[in-house]
Amino acid sequence: MAGEALVDLVPAPVGGYLEVVPGGSPANVAVGLARLGVPTRLLARLADDLFGRRIREHLTASGVALDHAVTATEQTSMAVVAAGPDGAPSYDFRVVGTADWQWTPAELVGALDGPVVALHSGSLASTMPPGAAVLRDLMARAAATATISYDPNCRPLLMGSPADVLAGVRELLGVVDVVKVSAEDLDWLSPGVPPEAVLADWLGRGPALVVVTLGADGMLGGTAGGVSLRRPGVPVTVVDTVGAGDSFSAALLAGLYRSGLLGASARPALRALATDTLGELLDEAALAAAITCARRGADPPTIDDLLVWPQVVDGG
DSSP: OBSOOEEEEEEOSSTTOEEEEEEOHHHHHHHHHHHTTOOOBOBOEEESSHHHHHHHHHHHHTTOBOTTOEEESSOOOEEEEEEOTTSOEEEEEEOTTOGGGOOOGGGGTTTTOSSOOEEEEEGGGGTSTTHHHHHHHHHHHHTTTSEEEEEOOOOHHHHOOHHHHHHHHHHHHTTOSEEEEEHHHHHHHSTTOOHHHHHHHHHTTSOSEEEEEOGGGOEEEEETTSOEEEEOOOOOOOSOOTTHHHHHHHHHHHHHHHTTOOSGGGHHHHHTOOHHHHHHHHHHHHHHHHHHHTSSSSOOOOHHHHHHHHHHHTTO
């Protein structure tokens, strides 16, 4: 994983108060993968302040390796989160001059050393200067040996114009193998264009697998090999949807990892995914997202959660 590791200020159980919770889309995906038993390292710039130390403790407790993380002199980035009546989050940010965006090429020397089979990035880290260009270059270099996973995870308050962001997304589509994007992102990037049309267009630009999540309406998935299917979501009582997309990405990558479908050598097999295999991968990812929606904040499930939760949903 490569990208931001910030703190979210989320509504606390006691009315009128906010709680500090570690977050950031790439960091959430790293936590989700580690909790699902996948060896995971996070490339992040972590501040040496109170919030930065809390983030380190959170990541380490979940099993995320930080041996390639940078100790930054800048302050921790902060997102203030409010949940609407349907649990969907809205955000305000405190990110000017903070740690996450100041990457230099020297800080990523050796970042791909070792048995790295996949690199995931996206969200603010792939658009915020000056570090975005450095991380995009890392993704391009990593494609020679690893599967590249990408989630635009759009944050309109910070990313600039939709047209400019879409141009950057399309540039990365020529590099990446796996893309997860939400319908909410597409409404901002390509308003009025049906998700099915976007999925077909994006697959034609290079990825092996593209998934569009549709919230309670499930998801669409398609492969470069011509497989296309729609799967339902998992019914759940929503507390909030913070981190649900990140849990989806983590579970999808974990499923690909267990199936031996990560790494440059597995690229042909990934592009030729069978319909049944893709359906199973999407169903497990949807379950992980549903479990996260049933909890407060970005709290990805463990392997045990995935095994137990269907019994709860079914009333067993």
